[in-house]
Amino acid sequence: MIGASLTLIEVFGIKIRVNISWAFIAILLAWGLAEGYFPTIHEQLPQATYWWMSIVAVLGLFLSILLHELAHSLVARAYGMEITGITLWLLGGIAELKGEPPSPKVELLMAIAGPAMSICLGTFFWLSAGALEAFVSVATVLSYLGMLNLILAAFNMVPAFPLDGGRVARAIIWMRTGDYLQATRTAARMGALFGLGLIIVGVLGLLTGAGLASLWWVVLGMFVRFAADSSKLQAETKNVLAGKPVAEFMTPNPITVPSETLVTDLIENWIYHYDFEFFPVVEEKCVVGSVNLRDVRSISLDQHQAIRVKDIMQPITSDAVASPRDLAASVLTRMQESGKSLLMVMEGVNLVGVIAMKDLFRVVAIRSSLEQTE
Numbered sequence: 001m002i003g004a005s006l007t008l009i010e011v012f013g014i015k016i017r018v019n020i021s022w023a024f025i026a027i028l029l030a031w032g033l034a035e036g037y038f039p040t041i042h043e044q045l046p047q048a049t050y051w052w053m054s055i056v057a058v059l060g061l062f063l064s065i066l067l068h069e070l071a072h073s074l075v076a077r078a079y080g081m082e083i084t085g086i087t088l089w090l091l092g093g094i095a096e097l098k099g100e101p102p103s104p105k106v107e108l109l110m111a112i113a114g115p116a117m118s119i120c121l122g123t124f125f126w127l128s129a130g131a132l133e134a135f136v137s138v139a140t141v142l143s144y145l146g147m148l149n150l151i152l153a154a155f156n157m158v159p160a161f162p163l164d165g166g167r168v169a170r171a172i173i174w175m176r177t178g179d180y181l182q183a184t185r186t187a188a189r190m191g192a193l194f195g196l197g198l199i200i201v202g203v204l205g206l207l208t209g210a211g212l213a214s215l216w217w218v219v220l221g222m223f224v225r226f227a228a229d230s231s232k233l234q235a236e237t238k239n240v241l242a243g244k245p246v247a248e249f250m251t252p253n254p255i256t257v258p259s260e261t262l263v264t265d266l267i268e269n270w271i272y273h274y275d276f277e278f279f280p281v282v283e284e285k286c287v288v289g290s291v292n293l294r295d296v297r298s299i300s301l302d303q304h305q306a307i308r309v310k311d312i313m314q315p316i317t318s319d320a321v322a323s324p325r326d327l328a329a330s331v332l333t334r335m336q337e338s339g340k341s342l343l344m345v346m347e348g349v350n351l352v353g354v355i356a357m358k359d360l361f362r363v364v365a366i367r368s369s370l371e372q373t374e
């Protein structure tokens with residue numbers, strides 16, 4: 001999501017990754033605990049002890065978030081959903097699920113599993129802290145982790161999508177109405193509002209001098225709003241494209257360019273002339289590849305006179321082509337996974353059209369806004 005992630009281990013075949021931001025937050029948190037929080041709770045311990053306590057606490061938090069996400073993932077997998085991995089980052093963890101839950105019941109169970117795990121962990125840490133009261137430093141770390149896990153559970157149960165509570169809310173509305181799209185819209189609206197609330201709290205905090213911690217709320221609020229928005233878009237896309245073939249959304253009879261064309265020519269007579277950024281390349285009426293703006297930009301200006309389209313074109317590969325009968329929704333998923341935003345639509349060896357990711361999203365935006373005003 002933000003910056004690079006590092007794969008740590010694999011548990012039950014699920015890759016556990018850590019985003020770079022986590023290392024940063026971990027150091028900041030350990031420092032805050034060692035220099036601030038723990039010394040105020042228990043005075044007169046040696047400074048080194050505070051640091052040991054802090055490192056253990058940060059690792060404990062890491063493990064707690066991981067177990068929370070694993071609980072989500074394992075329930076999801078038990079119901080046949082595919083999990084690509086878990087990424088721990090700045091604001092917690094994200095279990096990456098492929099696709100959407102098949103039924104409201106699965107979504108409900110999956111969503112509740114995480115907070116349930118946190119409540120169990122919180123209770124366990126509290127009880128252990130009580131049992132080990134004699135060891136001040138150990139008990140302090142345990143009760144801190146107990147508190148953190150309960151806060152984690154409580155925060156996640158706020159009914160604002162994409163938080164777990166928002167998923168619970170969506171599942172319940174979905175169960176009652178049978179309308180997945182409407183349920184997602186309602187849960188996403190709550191998510192967007194909650195995100196706005198967090199941003200306002202953060203900004204007020206910054207204005208009143210509550211310190212940099214307020215920035216955290218702003219970032220969290222922005223993330224919640226972004227995630228709520230994209231979930232809504234995803235549900236609308238699924239709804240608009242459902243069951244419809246690529247043929248319905250493609251641009252038919254696209255303009256092609258012969259492979260022998262010089263790049264100067266391509267720019268003058270195709271790109272500037274048609275204002276398209278993508279052209280299928282033909283050789284004696286047969287499609288042999290495609291060329292786009294990025295390919296043109298990859299060569300320097302003084303080479304435009306010497307290089308031909310066939311030297312810079314992308315060859316035809318299976319991920320660059322769709323059939324007019326393919327389902328638009330699955331082609332969109334393919335585009336998002338491969339990063340190819342334009343595909344050639346071929347009927348056997350014949351080129352019949354071009355399909356662009358942004359056209360699909362434009363159709364979704366238009367039809368969804370019509371639907372909402374009905």
Ligand SMILES: [Zn+2]
Pocket residue numbers: 068069072114115156164
């Ligand atoms: Zn969760």
